[in-house]
Amino acid sequence: MDFSTSVYDSTQHNNFYPAESTGKSLTFSELSGFVTQLLSTLELQELGGVYFQQLNMLLPVVGFSLSDFDSRWVYGNAKISSTLIDLPLQGANTINGEQAHVYYYISSPLSLSQRESLFQLHDLFGKQVKHALSLTRVQQMATKDILTGLGNRAGFEQSMTRQLGWAQRHDEPFALLVIDLDNFKFVNDNFGHGEGDKVLIHVASHLSNVLRDEDEVFRYGGDEFCCLLDCQTQQQLTCAAQRIQASINSSKYLSQLGVSTSLGGAIYRDGDTISTLFDRADNALYHVKNSGKNSYHAA
Ligand SMILES: Nc1nc2c(ncn2[C@@H]2O[C@H](COP(=O)(O)OP(=O)(O)OP(=O)(O)O)[C@@H](O)[C@H]2O)c(=O)[nH]1
Numbered sequence: 001m002d003f004s005t006s007v008y009d010s011t012q013h014n015n016f017y018p019a020e021s022t023g024k025s026l027t028f029s030e031l032s033g034f035v036t037q038l039l040s041t042l043e044l045q046e047l048g049g050v051y052f053q054q055l056n057m058l059l060p061v062v063g064f065s066l067s068d069f070d071s072r073w074v075y076g077n078a079k080i081s082s083t084l085i086d087l088p089l090q091g092a093n094t095i096n097g098e099q100a101h102v103y104y105y106i107s108s109p110l111s112l113s114q115r116e117s118l119f120q121l122h123d124l125f126g127k128q129v130k131h132a133l134s135l136t137r138v139q140q141m142a143t144k145d146i147l148t149g150l151g152n153r154a155g156f157e158q159s160m161t162r163q164l165g166w167a168q169r170h171d172e173p174f175a176l177l178v179i180d181l182d183n184f185k186f187v188n189d190n191f192g193h194g195e196g197d198k199v200l201i202h203v204a205s206h207l208s209n210v211l212r213d214e215d216e217v218f219r220y221g222g223d224e225f226c227c228l229l230d231c232q233t234q235q236q237l238t239c240a241a242q243r244i245q246a247s248i249n250s251s252k253y254l255s256q257l258g259v260s261t262s263l264g265g266a267i268y269r270d271g272d273t274i275s276t277l278f279d280r281a282d283n284a285l286y287h288v289k290n291s292g293k294n295s296y297h298a299a
Contacts (some may be wrong), residue, residue, distance in 0.1 A: 147220040148204035156218040156226050160274050163228055173268040175231035178281040181223035181292040182260045210247040237265045241296040260294035
């Protein structure tokens, strides 16, 4: 079997679309790992063990910029004894606003057939990675709230399922906060829906800024937000809730409009499901709403 046949065979026999087959979203590292896995199944003897090893490490790094591979090759002339691979890093990888690159030298020039093999690889991965990425984007859009950029209700349920699984396996609790804006309807009714939208965006940014990186915040729907927090005790949860309230109350913009927040919290207990945990936090919120709003209560 020649090299090109083995590449195409691998495409057919490797399921490169876990997003489709499992319905799970692909993270960067999953996708990179996937490229690594696929690469390691290819028969790259023609490239030699060293090239294979090094490319195996490099390709996942540049994962998403393989489409630039082709045009970025510098062959040098007959007297140059190395080949330069210039791999532009995409996305946030800029240095002082300039595109960041990874340069890679191969000490002896690649033969024509080695180059051909790499171009075939590039072709193959360019298409596959693009496809996997577009699936990931679609999935991300399905779990994102367009107005605030936060995760939406579907995203919340996905994360909650993951967190519940983790808590059960590792016997490590986490906390849920349900947050509802007070008097939000007043803003819509008196200043219009556009102003109401601005308030939601403003609150979302306060929530994102005040929480730790490992915590997650979602717009559950309407003027209701949810946070999944790395808190194991009521004391830690109360601290987080107070920080959120202090942050919202410090906003002149929100206080001028008369908007504040009511919060209900609950900590995971053994055997909890999404709905039992959510209901406890929601009942606590209900309690706050019925006792004057702008406060926090834990179940
Ligand atoms: N501007 C805007 N308004 C929305 C959006 N989604 C839901 N709403 C409005 O949010 C309001 C939510 O109602 P309530 O929670 O009863 O309003 P509230 O004044 O905060 O009531 P309390 O919670 O009792 O203080 C309704 O008027 C909805 O129309 C949205 O995306 N943008």
